[in-house]
Amino acid sequence: MAPPFRAWNDLLAHTVEAIGSPRFPEALQAALGLIAPFEMMNAFRYTPDGRAHDLHNPTDIVDRRIIVDQYLAGAYVLDPFYDAVQGEIAAPLLVMQDLAPDHFRQSEYYRVHYASTTIKDEIGFVLDLGAGHVGVLSISRLDINPAFHRRQIEQFREVADLVCRIAERHWRTVRPPAASSDAPPSAGIAHPLLTPREREIVALVLKGHSSLSIGAVLSLSPETIKVHRRHIYAKLKISSQGELFRLFLAGQAAAS
Numbered sequence: 730m731a732p733p734f735r736a737w738n739d740l741l742a743h744t745v746e747a748i749g750s751p752r753f754p755e756a757l758q759a760a761l762g763l764i765a766p767f768e769m770m771n772a773f774r775y776t777p778d779g780r781a782h783d784l785h786n787p788t789d790i791v792d793r794r795i796i797v798d799q800y801l802a803g804a805y806v807l808d809p810f811y812d813a814v815q816g817e818i819a820a821p822l823l824v825m826q827d828l829a830p831d832h833f834r835q836s837e838y839y840r841v842h843y844a845s846t847t848i849k850d851e852i853g854f855v856l857d858l859g860a861g862h863v864g865v866l867s868i869s870r871l872d873i874n875p876a877f878h879r880r881q882i883e884q885f886r887e888v889a890d891l892v893c894r895i896a897e898r899h900w901r902t903v904r905p906p907a908a909s910s911d912a913p914p915s916a917g918i919a920h921p922l923l924t925p926r927e928r929e930i931v932a933l934v935l936k937g938h939s940s941l942s943i944g945a946v947l948s949l950s951p952e953t954i955k956v957h958r959r960h961i962y963a964k965l966k967i968s969s970q971g972e973l974f975r976l977f978l979a980g981q982a983a984a985s
Contacts, residue, residue, distance in 0.1 A: 732763040741895075748899045754785045757896065761868060764888065765881035768871040769848075771796065772900065773805065775814060777861035779913035781805040782906050784864055792846045800842065803914035803981025807838040807936050810853045814863045821889035823853035823865065824882055833937030837974030850876035852885055856897045862905055866896050914981050918973070922964040930957050934970065935977055 740760035747753040758770045772784035786797045805811050809828040813819045833839055842848075849870045856864030870876065877885075885892075916932035917923075923931065926947075933943045940954040947954075967973055 737763055741891075744895060748895065749902050753899045754787075757866075757892075757899075758868075761885075761892070764884050765877060766870075766874075767868045767877075768874070769869045770866070771869070772856075772864055772866040772896075773800075774858060774900070774903075774905065775805075775811060775863045775865070776906065776908070778908050779806075780906075780909065781811070784900055784903065785866075795842060795846055799978070802978075804838065804842060804978070806914050806916040807836075808842075809833070809936070810851075810865050810867065812936070814855055814865060819855045821855050821893050822882075822886045823855060823867075824877075825851040825853075826876065826882075830933075830937040830939075831942045832939040836935065836937035837970050838935060839937060841974070847872040849874055852877060852882065854889055854893050854896060856893055856900060858897060858901055858905070860905065864896070864900055866892075918965070918976055918980055920965060920976075923961065927957055927961050927964075930954065931961060931973065931977075934958070935974060 744756040747756040774782045853865045853867040917928035940951045944951045
């Protein structure tokens with residue numbers, strides 16, 4: 730059911746009044762929670778040079794080391810939401826159920842960033858923060874709660890333009906970070922023995938694509954992808970996707 734009109738207007742008015750103040754995230758979360766309940770709200774800025782920065786993360790977050798610190802250290806390049814906002818500005822609402830690759834729930838990124846922090850489902854509002862900076866304000870359901878159902882998603886979609894404009898007004902007041910001269914993180918692994926094609930495949934594996942999906946993206950047969958994967962594992966001297974993910978994280982830590 731749609732939220733009561735009077736209550737929605739009241740909470741939205743409080744949110745608008747809080748623009749530019751520390752009270753804004755809490756006010757916006759209360760308004761959005763009237764449409765459908767959720768447990769966590771986060772916001773990240775992605776800069777034109779391919780980096781991620783913190784906009785809003787609650788202090789009582791489930792596991793800040795993973796959800797914020799490890800994410801900002803480089804894991805964000807595996808996030809379907811990050812992929813969705815590269816290039817042209819994406820639609821105002823991102824739905825993880827629709828964006829995630831076919832083996833996303835079997836990926837090490839999902840196991841570490843989602844399963845271990847009990848994130849069940851996620852929706853994101855895309856914010857144009859000016860000068861090529863893009864923000865994603867995400868709301869998540871945790872633990873044993875069900876995923877957002879389609880009617881709730883459609884209600885969030887109906888208010889997405891309004892929510893984005895309000896959130897943009899607030900977070901555009903936050904000074905954007907200075908550009909860095911260092912190379913931004915990459916979704917692949919910069920190993921000297923890997924070919925450019927193998928690095929592409931590594932990036933897609935880490936993001937949660939199956940061999941079938943990788944073959945479709947790269948216009949190769951699934952059998953060819955499986956051969957490439959065997960060669961990659963042999964070159965890296967590993968035998969599992971967990972080891973591949975740990976090599977990826979180690980590379981991000983060494984580059985930062």
